[in-house]
Amino acid sequence: MATDSREVVVMGGGLAGLCIALQLKQRDPDIDVLVLERSEHPPPRAAFKVGESTVEGAVHHFAETLGLTTWLEEEQLRKSGLRFYFSDGDNTDIARRVEIGPSQTLPVRTYQLDRGTFEERLGKLAIELGVEFAQRCVVRDVTVAEGDGMHRVSVKRDGAETDIETRYLIDATGRFQLLKRKLDLAVPAPHKANATWFRIPRRVDVGTWSDDADWQARNEPYNFGDGRTGDIRFHATIHLVGHGWWVWLIPLAGDITSVGVVVDDRVFPISELNSLEKTMAWMEEHEPQAYEAIAPHLDEVMDFKFLRHYSHNCERVFSPDRWYITGVAGAFHDPLFSVGSDVIGWSNTFIADLILRERAGEDVSSRVELYNDIFLNRYVAPMFDVFQDKYLLMGNPQIFSLYVHWSTAWYWSVLANFILHDKITDLAVLASVEDETNRAIELLRAVQKFFVDWYQVVGNSERTDYFIPIFTHPWSNRLLRELKEEWTNEEFAEKFRNNLANLEHTACEIFWMAVQALPNPLERRPIDPYAISMDPSRWEADGLFDAVERPSPDPIDLDAELGDYHWFNDPAHGELART
Numbered sequence: 001m002a003t004d005s006r007e008v009v010v011m012g013g014g015l016a017g018l019c020i021a022l023q024l025k026q027r028d029p030d031i032d033v034l035v036l037e038r039s040e041h042p043p044p045r046a047a048f049k050v051g052e053s054t055v056e057g058a059v060h061h062f063a064e065t066l067g068l069t070t071w072l073e074e075e076q077l078r079k080s081g082l083r084f085y086f087s088d089g090d091n092t093d094i095a096r097r098v099e100i101g102p103s104q105t106l107p108v109r110t111y112q113l114d115r116g117t118f119e120e121r122l123g124k125l126a127i128e129l130g131v132e133f134a135q136r137c138v139v140r141d142v143t144v145a146e147g148d149g150m151h152r153v154s155v156k157r158d159g160a161e162t163d164i165e166t167r168y169l170i171d172a173t174g175r176f177q178l179l180k181r182k183l184d185l186a187v188p189a190p191h192k193a194n195a196t197w198f199r200i201p202r203r204v205d206v207g208t209w210s211d212d213a214d215w216q217a218r219n220e221p222y223n224f225g226d227g228r229t230g231d232i233r234f235h236a237t238i239h240l241v242g243h244g245w246w247v248w249l250i251p252l253a254g255d256i257t258s259v260g261v262v263v264d265d266r267v268f269p270i271s272e273l274n275s276l277e278k279t280m281a282w283m284e285e286h287e288p289q290a291y292e293a294i295a296p297h298l299d300e301v302m303d304f305k306f307l308r309h310y311s312h313n314c315e316r317v318f319s320p321d322r323w324y325i326t327g328v329a330g331a332f333h334d335p336l337f338s339v340g341s342d343v344i345g346w347s348n349t350f351i352a353d354l355i356l357r358e359r360a361g362e363d364v365s366s367r368v369e370l371y372n373d374i375f376l377n378r379y380v381a382p383m384f385d386v387f388q389d390k391y392l393l394m395g396n397p398q399i400f401s402l403y404v405h406w407s408t409a410w411y412w413s414v415l416a417n418f419i420l421h422d423k424i425t426d427l428a429v430l431a432s433v434e435d436e437t438n439r440a441i442e443l444l445r446a447v448q449k450f451f452v453d454w455y456q457v458v459g460n461s462e463r464t465d466y467f468i469p470i471f472t473h474p475w476s477n478r479l480l481r482e483l484k485e486e487w488t489n490e491e492f493a494e495k496f497r498n499n500l501a502n503l504e505h506t507a508c509e510i511f512w513m514a515v516q517a518l519p520n521p522l523e524r525r526p527i528d529p530y531a532i533s534m535d536p537s538r539w540e541a542d543g544l545f546d547a548v549e550r551p552s553p554d555p556i557d558l559d560a561e562l563g564d565y566h567w568f569n570d571p572a573h574g575e576l577a578r579t
Contacts, residue, residue, distance in 0.1 A: 004162055004163070004164045004165070005150070005164070005165045005166070006032055006033075006034045006164055006165070006166045007031060007032035007033070007166065007167055007168065008021075008024065008031060008032060008033045008034065008166065008167070008168040008169075008170065008355065009034050009036065009151070009153055009164055009166040009168070009169055009170070010033065010034070010035045010036065010170045010172055011036050011139055011142075011153065011169070011170065011171050011172060011173050011178060012035075012036070012037065012171065012172030012173040012174060012176075012327075012329065013035045013036065013037025013039075013041060013119075013123065013133060013135065013172075014037070014049065014119060014172065014174055014327075015049070015051060015115065015118070015119060015122070015327065015341070015344060016172040016174070016326045016327025016328070016329070016344045016347075016348065017035055017037070017170070017172030017326075017327075018035065018119060018122035018123055018126055019061070019062075019066060019122060019344060019345075019348050020170055020172065020326055020348040020351055020352065021033045021035050021126045021131045022066055022122060022125055022126045022129065022131070023065065023066060023348055023349075023352045024352055024355065024356070025126065025129040025130060025131055026066070026067070026129065027352060027356055028356055028359070029129065029130065031355075031356075031359065033126075033130075033131045033132070034131075034132045034134065034164070034166075035126070035131060035132070035133045035134065036134050036137040036139060036153070036155060037133065037134065037135045037136075037137060038135075038136065038137060038138050038139075039135065039136070040135055040136065041119075041120075041123055041133065041135045042116065042119065042120030042123060043115070043116045043119050043120065044116050049115045050195075050197065050260075050335055050340065051113070051115060051340045051341055052112055052113045052114070052115060052250050052252060052258050053079065053110075053112055053113075053237040053248075053250050053335075053338035054079065054110050054111050054112075054113060054338060054341050055110055055337065055338050055339060055341075055342060055411075055416075056108050056110060056412070056416045056420060056480075056483055057339075057341075057342035057345055057346075057415060057416050057419045057420065058110075058338075058339075058340075058341030058342045058344070058345055059072070059108075059109065059110050059111060060345070060416075060419055060420045061341070061342075061344070061345030061348070061349070061419070062341070062345075063109075065345070065349070066122075066125075068121070071121055072111050073109075075114075075117060075121070075253065076111045076112065076113055076114065076117075076118070076253055077111060077112040077235060077251055077252065077253050078109060078110075078111060078112075078222075078224055078235060079109075079110040079111050079112050079235060079236065079237060080101075080102060080105065080106070080222045080232045080233075080235040080236045081101060081102045081106055081110070081236055081237075081471055082101065082236060082237050082239065082337070082338075082404070083099070083100070083101030083102075083206075083233060083236035083237070083238050083239065084099070084100045084101065084239045084241055084400075084401070084404065085097040085098070085099055085206070085238070085239070085240050085241065086098040086099075086241055086242070086394070086397040086400070086462075086463070087241065087242035087243070087395070087462065088462060088463075088464055089462070090288065091240075091242075091286065091287055091288060091289065092288055092289065093210065093289075094206060094209045094210050094215075094289055095209075095210035095212040095214075095215035095465070096464050096465055097464075098397040098401075098463045098464070098465075098466040098467075098468075099218070099466070099467045099468075100397075100401050100404065100467070100468040100469075100470045101219075101232075101233070101236055101469070101470060101471075102219075102232065102236075102469060102470065102471045102472050103218060103219045103220060103232075103467075103469035103472055104219070104220045104223075104232075104469075104472055105220070105222055105223040105225075105232070106471060106472075106477075106480060107477070107480055107481045107484070108480050108481070108483055108484060112235075112237070112250055112251055112252055112253075113252075114252045114253050114254070114256065117253070134155075134157065136157055136158060137155050137156070137157045138155065138156045138157070139153060139154070139155055139173075139178060140154040140155065140156050140161070141153075141154040142154070142169070142178060142179065142182055144169070144179070144182070144183065144321065144323055145321065146321050147321065149321075150165040150166060150167060151165070151166050151167075151169040151322075151323060152164070152165055152166075153165075153166065153169070167322060168322050168323075168324070168355050169322065169323040169324070170323075170324045170325075170326060170351060171323070171324070171325045171326070171329045171330075172326050172327055172329055173329050174327065174328045174329055175328055175329075176329070177312075177328075177329050177330075178329065179323060179325050179329070180314055180325060180329065180330065185314050185315040185316055185325075186312065186313075186314065186315070187312075187313040187314055187315050188312075188313070189309075189311035189312050189313045189333075189384060190311075190384050190388050191311040191333070191334060191384055191387045191388045192264070192265040192266075192309055192311070193262060193263065193264055193265060193309070193310065193311065193334065193387075193391060194262070194263050194265055194268070194269070194270040194273065194306070194307065194308050194309065194310070195260055195261065195262045195263075195306065195307050195310055195335065196260065196261050196270075196273045196274065196279045196304070196305070196306035196307075197248075197258065197259060197260035197261070197304075197305060197306075198258075198259055198260075198276060198279075198301050198302070198303055198304040198305070199252075199256055199257065199258050199259065199301070199302040199303055200256070200257055200259065200294060200297045200298075200300055200301055200302065201254075201255065201256050201297075201300055201302060202255060202256075202257060202294075202297045202300065203234075203251065203255040203257060204249050204251075204257040204259070204290070204293045204294065205231065205233070205234045205251075206233055206234075206238055206249065206289075207231045207233040207234050209289050209293075218467050218469075219232045219233065219469075220232065222235050234251055235251065237249075237250050237338060238250070239336075240287050240290060241394040241400070242286060242394055242395065243267065243392065243394055243395030243460050244263060244264040244266065244267025244268060244391050244392055244394065244395070245261065245262065245263040245264065245267060245268060245286070245391065245394070246261075246262050246336070246391070246394060247259070247260065247261050247262075247283065247286075247287050247290055248260040248262070248335065249290065256302075259290075259294060260335065261273055261279055261282065261283065262334075262335060262336070262391075263391070264391035264392060265308075265309070266392075267391070267392075268282070270306060270308045273306060274306045275304075275306075276298070276301060276304045279304075279306075280294070280295065280298065310332060310334075311332055311333060311334060311384070311387070312331065312332055313331050313376075313380060313381075313384070314330040314331050314376070316372055316376075317330045317331075317347060317372060317375060317376065318350060318351065318354060318368050318371050318372050318375070319368065320364075320365050320368045320369075322355075322358070324347075324351045324354070324355075325347075326344060326347040326348055326351060327340075327343065327344045327347065328340070330343075330347065331343060331376075331380045333380075333383050333384060333386070333387055334387040336387060336390070337386070337407070337408075337411075339383065342415070342419070343379075343380070345419060346375060346379060346419065346424060347375060349419075349424055349425060350371040350374075350375060350424070350425065353367075353371075353425045354367060354368060354371065367427075370427075371425075374424070374430070378437065378438075378441060379415065382441045382444050382445060385444060385445050385448040385449070386407055386444070386448060388448075389452045390403065390448075390451070390452075392452075392455060393451060393452070393455050395455075395459070395460035395461070396455055396458065396459070396460055396461045397461065397462075397463050397466065397568075398461065398463070398565060398568035398569075399451055399454055399455050399458070399514075401468055401470065401565065402451070402510055402513070402562075402565055403448075403451045404470060405470055405473075405476065405562075405565075406447060406503075406506060406507070406510060407448075408470075408471065408476065409475070409476050409479060409503065409506065410440070410443075410444055410447075410503060412476070412479040412480055412483060413440070413479055413496075413499035413500065413502075413503055414437070414440045414444075414496075414499075414500075416483055417483065417492075417495075417496060417499070420483045420484070421483075421487060421492055423492060426489070428489065429489050429492060429493065432489070432493045433492075433493050433496045433497070436496055436497050436500050437496075439500060439530075440500050440503070442530055443500070443503060443504060443507060443529060443530060446507070446529065446530050446531070446532060447507050447510070447529070447532070449533075450507075450510070450511065450514070450532045450533060450534070453533055453534040453535070454514040454517070454534055456534070457514075457517055457518070457534045458517045463568070466567075468564045468565070469564075473560065473561045473562075473564075474556070474557060474560050474561060475502065475556040475557070475560075475561045476561065479499065482495065494553075498552055498553055498554050501550050501551065501552035501553075501555075502552050502554075502555065502556045504529045504550060505529075505552065505555070505556070505558065506556070506558065506561065506562070507529035507532065508527055508529050508532075509558045509562055510562075511527060511529070511532045512524060513562075513565060513566065513569060514534060515534070516569055517534075518534065518536065520536075522536070525545065526545070526547035526549065527544050527545060527547050528543055528544055528545070528546055528547045528548065531543045531544040531546070532544065
């Protein structure tokens with residue numbers, strides 16, 4: 001058996017593996033990187049992978065960190081945010097469904113990615129920079145070394161077996177989760193959901209599902225910024241939602257559409273969806289307009305897959321023994337808010353920083369532990385709270401819309417703020433806002449639990465013909481614009497504190513909206529947003545009224561930000577609300 005020796009071995013040549021190989025080579029052209037990929041490369045167009053819809057953190061990583069701005073603009077579809085349609089009766093008229101989504105072009109660009117062409121581009125760039133890319137390689141075994149020892153990877157390729165020794169070992173094997181299984185690092189995820197998905201080489205455009213003039217006039221044309229305009233609905237990531245489930249429709253370049261059905265395990269077991277035939281029968285019953293758009297093209301379906309309990313977590317992802325886990329090989333939350341590529345951006349930035357610092361002679365042992373803590377305990381773990389039990393809320397448009405609004409504002413205020421301003425490895429900045437970061441995580445968990453409490457009190461509620469131009473409200477739109485501003489470290493810390501104060505005030509306002517559903521609504525007074533619940537018997541003991549006033553130096557207008565949601569509580573408007 002032949003033996004080879006390499007500096008860095010990346011196991012897995014998909015999105016996470018190619019991105020870390022490229023990031024390392026871009027920052028240090030002299031580093032030796034070998035990527036091992038079991039499949040043929042490049043992957044087929046519209047490759048059979050989840051992760052097409054991106055949000056701001058991922059786009060910053062792809063465009064700014066990896067330098068792909070021009071290619072994304074020229075080769076991929078610009079995305080016009082997230083758009084949700086809530087169930088209305090038999091769902092045969094989309095114009096009658098409650099709709100939330102941007103009514104105008106958002107100020108920060110995101111994209112719908114054809115994963116096949118994207119990974120092909122990443123592979124070409126990596127090879128051009130000197131990364132060695134070996135495809136059709138099956139990793140037979142891995143021996144992880146301790147201390148200064150060399151890791152050993154046993155590989156079989158085209159019938160020949162090779163042992164490769166390496167100083168730095170990166171697991172980007174996706175759901176194979178090679179190191180996680182080898183080292184027994186799996187941690188159960190609290191979120192339980194199932195998904196089934198496929199692609200068709202056809203355009204599926206919800207904007208054509210109704211010719212109602214008022215419905216058609218709700219939104220401005222999508223502005224590409226170069227004189228071109230398009231259908232804002234078509235360019236969105238579409239979510240057709242109901243109690244315990246949602247369907248995604250994602251447009252890809254070349255008039256390909258990604259279609260997925262995601263269900264809460266308690267509402268729809270995967271046995272009802274684990275074939276194309278079952279999925280389409282389910283869709284015919286629950287989403288007939290989507291079914292009618294897709295069914296004529298079933299003979300063209302490009303692929304089909306289902307996953308049961310797709311969420312998972314990991315005990316450790318970065319080791320002082322110089323092995324690292326990135327992407328889906330480590331943790332995966334949920335496709336609802338398209339954060340999967342954000343996870344890659346965070347983990348790869350930490351990995352590149354650790355390898356290049358250690359390679360330059362720095363002792364990174366303390367950074368390894370700090371990065372593990374930041375990634376797993378301050379990023380991955382809190383994000384599970386964003387998704388756990390939330391599919392049930394989809395049966396109530398008011399609660400779920402506010403959940404989307406607040407969760408997005410939190411993401412732009414905290415996580416996106418860190419990565420778009422390149423602060424996640426800046427220890428001085430992290431230390432300056434450590435207390436605020438911990439409070440932000442505590443607030444996230446308190447408010448996410450509160451949404452579930454609220455739903456348990458009021459249950460499902462169908463509304464009709466209601467539109468909320470989400471993400472275009474004054475504060476949330478300002479948060480998005482500020483992600484592209486350049487700040488000093490002092491300005492960053494000041495903005496971070498201000499955003500947290502505004503999140504706290506917004507949480508209080510959501511509480512006052514929700515408690516109107518209780519038999520004896522509480523009279524307004526100062527409250528602690530970290531102690532909110534829908535159980536009056538707990539309020540005193542939990543310290544709800546032990547409010548600590550934290551004024552914001554740049555406060556938001558809560559009426560302007562949340563005014564649309566008060567219409568749900570206004571009996572004068574009945575079931576028909578404004579459009």
